[in-house]
Amino acid sequence: MKTLLHIVGWTLGTVLVLQFVQIKIPPAPKATKADEIKAPKEVMAILKTSCYDCHSNETKMPWYGNISPMSIAVHSNIKNGRAWLNFSIFNKYDEKKKQKIYEGIVQTLKIKTMPPPEYLLFHKNARLTKEQEKILHDWAQSLIKED
Numbered sequence: 223m224k225t226l227l228h229i230v231g232w233t234l235g236t237v238l239v240l241q242f243v244q245i246k247i248p249p250a251p252k253a254t255k256a257d258e259i260k261a262p263k264e265v266m267a268i269l270k271t272s273c274y275d276c277h278s279n280e281t282k283m284p285w286y287g288n289i290s291p292m293s294i295a296v297h298s299n300i301k302n303g304r305a306w307l308n309f310s311i312f313n314k315y316d317e318k319k320k321q322k323i324y325e326g327i328v329q330t331l332k333i334k335t336m337p338p339p340e341y342l343l344f345h346k347n348a349r350l351t352k353e354q355e356k357i358l359h360d361w362a363q364s365l366i367k368e369d
């Protein structure tokens with residue numbers, strides 16, 4: 223009984239102390255509606271359900287999103303995801319960066335790294351179906367300028 227209490231006590235203590243370990247998400251960049259990516263309706267629907275949590279200003283934070291240690295993973299995904307690609311400010315990017323993004327999308331679809339697997343564990347509806355993969359792929363591919 224005493225051991226059990228010790229375990230419970232240490233676990234609670236650790237979780238409490240962990241709350242001081244937080245990764246700060248930088249403030250979302252300023253954006254107007256005109257800065258947001260424009261794409262066909264079916265592409266927008268895919269981006270919004272499968273990518274926007276980490277790649278836009280419109281993050282839907284899960285209930286555990288601010289509780290450490292989960293928040294460490296959640297916050298770093300949002301911070302790094304937005305830094306690489308933020309669909310809310312897409313039209314502020316120059317053509318070179320946009321090209322890099324279209325190529326990156328084709329690439330990540332091929333190697334199936336997006337959305338990240340740990341995110342899919344908790345967001346089943348974000349998993350891309352074969353059909354969605356094709357829609358997203360064909361859209362990004364059509365915008366790549368070969369030179």
Ligand code: HEC
Pocket residue numbers: 269272273274275276277298299300302303306307323325326327330335336337338341350
């Ligand atoms: C759970 C958060 C999350 C979701 C959801 C997510 N991404 Fe990402 N994405 C990231 C992070 C973080 C990075 C930064 C690079 C890294 O850590 O791999 C990234 C990087 C990328 C890159 C850059 C290539 C690379 O591997 O470095 C592309 C392209 C990309 N994401 C596309 C997408 C697309 C398209 C979707 C939706 C189908 C999506 N992402 C959904 C977090 C996410």
